[in-house]
Amino acid sequence: MPRSSTSPSSSSSQEESCELLCSVCSQPARGKHFGAVACRACAAFYRRADASKTTVKACKKGGKCQSLLNNNGWFDCKWCRLQKCYQVGMNTANFQFDRDPISTKEVVVPKSMENFLGRPHCVIFVEPDKKFLVKKDLIDCSDLMEKANKILSEGCETPLHAKSSLLKLAQALQNLDLAHTPTAPVKIVTKYGKEEVLSFFEMDFLKATTWFSYYEEFAKLNIEERLELMQAIWHVFARLYKLSTAAMGKRRQMCEEQMLMISHDTEYTAMDLTKIEFDYSWCTKYSNEQMQHFIDNTENSFLYKLVDYMVDLKPSDAELSFMICQACLQYAGQRFQGKTMEICDKFQQKLANELHDFYVDEWRMPNYSGRLSLMLRINNKIKEDIWKCRKKQEIADIFDVYCIEYSHPEIFRDI
Numbered sequence: 001m002p003r004s005s006t007s008p009s010s011s012s013s014q015e016e017s018c019e020l021l022c023s024v025c026s027q028p029a030r031g032k033h034f035g036a037v038a039c040r041a042c043a044a045f046y047r048r049a050d051a052s053k054t055t056v057k058a059c060k061k062g063g064k065c066q067s068l069l070n071n072n073g074w075f076d077c078k079w080c081r082l083q084k085c086y087q088v089g090m091n092t093a094n095f096q097f098d099r100d101p102i103s104t105k106e107v108v109v110p111k112s113m114e115n116f117l118g119r120p121h122c123v124i125f126v127e128p129d130k131k132f133l134v135k136k137d138l139i140d141c142s143d144l145m146e147k148a149n150k151i152l153s154e155g156c157e158t159p160l161h162a163k164s165s166l167l168k169l170a171q172a173l174q175n176l177d178l179a180h181t182p183t184a185p186v187k188i189v190t191k192y193g194k195e196e197v198l199s200f201f202e203m204d205f206l207k208a209t210t211w212f213s214y215y216e217e218f219a220k221l222n223i224e225e226r227l228e229l230m231q232a233i234w235h236v237f238a239r240l241y242k243l244s245t246a247a248m249g250k251r252r253q254m255c256e257e258q259m260l261m262i263s264h265d266t267e268y269t270a271m272d273l274t275k276i277e278f279d280y281s282w283c284t285k286y287s288n289e290q291m292q293h294f295i296d297n298t299e300n301s302f303l304y305k306l307v308d309y310m311v312d313l314k315p316s317d318a319e320l321s322f323m324i325c326q327a328c329l330q331y332a333g334q335r336f337q338g339k340t341m342e343i344c345d346k347f348q349q350k351l352a353n354e355l356h357d358f359y360v361d362e363w364r365m366p367n368y369s370g371r372l373s374l375m376l377r378i379n380n381k382i383k384e385d386i387w388k389c390r391k392k393q394e395i396a397d398i399f400d401v402y403c404i405e406y407s408h409p410e411i412f413r414d415i
Helices: 008-017 040-051 078-087 113-117 121-125 142-154 165-178 194-212 223-251 302-313 317-336 338-362 369-398
Strands: 137-139 260-264 267-271 404-406
Touching (some): 142 194, 142 223, 165 338, 194 223, 194 260, 223 260, 223 267, 223 317, 260 302
Parallel strands (some): 137 404
């Protein structure tokens, strides 16, 4: 007898893999399809052919094909193949028992808000009983508002004189920078908890209020309108001012490469957001890892993303003043609409004309579209970050993530 070229081990493995043979073509099968043991190729053929019987041409040999497969492993006659499917009992009405799964890949369920919070989403549709509500600590901002009211009522600290409101704001920006102690070393922040958070909030709010007090058109509004605007736009000012300070720190190499330098009162501080110790225990019952969704303090922070753009731009004080006003006024207009939007649009138009005069008269640069485009690009990125913060804040409010509340909640919207 001729010996087979197949080894016993390979023969046994082949027998295991070919335990079932297709009733139609005798090729390896993978379970039952349409009521008969069949391979997937024949099952797919039967599904197509049975649904469109009129398109299957009659057998050229009168239905007497000796073999369905030719020497190349192809089917020569669709009609005979379909008849064989009928003969072995394939029928679309048959239930497909013992059919193998299409895929054995494990399905990974994405992490949902239910998993994150440890409770089903249906709770958001049910108003909780008052006796089960968690008592929230109140952050009283009355003193902060009194300080802001005093700044706006008394007006700018030092009278400034310039040809335009934009240049006057540029001088005010210089005064903010000069207020820092020149010989003081940059302070390294290693922990960021309640004391640091509220201190930075207060300094940023009052610094924005002081700077806008130099804007003549803004000062013509009544005190209530100015306070309402400051509660909305202070954090927009803070974003751009922090970004410009961080860029200055990188240009002058005032801190290590991975650190970001920001201003706090009369000193500069530096922090590495990827290594700093954050303490959220005072404002939430959730862990730092869980709070990453709501508070972005990683390398994805807008400061890390945009600081190189600001380094390359290296804006003058007039340009930075325009960027801050444009971002703040556009945000306020979209937030309040109506009369406030009209006022903000008017302010923006006047500042745009003054920026044009600055480029043409001061810098002798009539073609400034490239710089303006980069400035607005940075502002648009800031705007995107604000909208992302709003969506996260809405989710946090729905799921009651924070265990604090503010006496003036409008101050902390979108931060």
